[in-house]
Amino acid sequence: MTTAFITGATSGIGRAMALELSKAGYEVFAIGRNKAALAKLRTSQGAITPVALDVTDRKALAAAVKDLQIDVLINNAGMMPPLGNFTDMSINDIEATLELNLNAAIVLTRLVVPQMRERSAGHIMFTGSIAAHAAFSNIAVYSATKAAIAGFAASLRADLSPYGIRVTEIVAGRVETPLYNDILDEKARAAMYAGNVAVQPEDVAKMVVAVLALPNRADVTRFDIMPTRPVSPSGTR
Numbered sequence: 143m144t145t146a147f148i149t150g151a152t153s154g155i156g157r158a159m160a161l162e163l164s165k166a167g168y169e170v171f172a173i174g175r176n177k178a179a180l181a182k183l184r185t186s187q188g189a190i191t192p193v194a195l196d197v198t199d200r201k202a203l204a205a206a207v208k209d210l211q212i213d214v215l216i217n218n219a220g221m222m223p224p225l226g227n228f229t230d231m232s233i234n235d236i237e238a239t240l241e242l243n244l245n246a247a248i249v250l251t252r253l254v255v256p257q258m259r260e261r262s263a264g265h266i267m268f269t270g271s272i273a274a275h276a277a278f279s280n281i282a283v284y285s286a287t288k289a290a291i292a293g294f295a296a297s298l299r300a301d302l303s304p305y306g307i308r309v310t311e312i313v314a315g316r317v318e319t320p321l322y323n324d325i326l327d328e329k330a331r332a333a334m335y336a337g338n339v340a341v342q343p344e345d346v347a348k349m350v351v352a353v354l355a356l357p358n359r360a361d362v363t364r365f366d367i368m369p370t371r372p373v374s375p376s377g378t379r
């Protein structure tokens with residue numbers, strides 16, 4: 143069975159990917175810190191192994207992947223720090239965002255990639271963002287992490303494609319998930335997703351399954367998935 147190791151699988155896009163991939167016959171390792179959400183995944187259909195793990199904990203990360211064969215790695219865990227002008231951003235929020243959105247993804251990839259190179263097979267995906275490719279106010283550090291992920295994915299592909307390893311950057315626009323739960327009140331979140339225009343996590347997950355199903359000769363290096371109807375110009379992503 144093909145294995146998929148998905149970070150940030152307790153919620154939103156990652157959870158949808160875990161469910162869709164397990165439905166498609168993958169053996170899924172679902173990573174996150176929220177034990178209750180992990181337990182719910184265990185009772186879902188298909189083969190999902192929940193793994194309680196903080197991906198910023200380097201030792202725990204190394205231990206978690208040590209004895210696993212990972213065919214598909216999806217670096218998806220991420221956070222949105224409090225929205226606001228960069229001038230006012232706390233150093234703690236800057237560091238936490240860099241650590242989770244960027245450093246953890248690079249470190250995890252470094253831990254997994256040698257076994258893929260040895261087998262001359264594998265697929266690495268990153269949940270990036272439109273914020274990497276267009277400018278929005280109030281999310282400068284978030285944008286920086288996603289732009290760095292885009293650059294990392296592109297260079298990584300150049301390193302790994304000679305070994306038959308595929309790398310995909312998922313460029314997501316506004317997807318209706320709990321990403322803003324800690325930083326916006328319910329009213330603001332309802333306004334953000336009003337009119338049922340946002341992309342749903344399952345939409346992204348279905349694309350991921352389709353991309354993975356292509357023959358190895360074809361590498362979808364990046365796909366963009368955006369709401370069909372435009373979001374407000376001042377809107378966050």
Ligand SMILES: NC(=O)c1ccc[n+]([C@@H]2O[C@H](COP(=O)([O-])OP(=O)(O)OC[C@H]3O[C@@H](n4cnc5c(N)ncnc54)[C@H](OP(=O)(O)O)[C@@H]3O)[C@@H](O)[C@H]2O)c1
Pocket residue numbers: 149150151152153154155156173174175176177179195196197198218219220221222242269270271272313314315316317318319320321322379
């Ligand atoms: N929603 C959007 O509009 C949108 C657009 C573009 C890109 N994205 C990206 O999509 C990815 C998933 O976000 P989402 O929208 O699905 O938000 P979400 O529902 O808040 O999911 C975030 C996931 O990250 C996990 N996570 C956070 N900190 C972690 C840590 N230290 N260790 C392990 N897991 C951790 C969370 O799990 P635990 O809390 O259980 O640890 C959760 O499963 C992120 O990279 C985000 O930047 C989202």
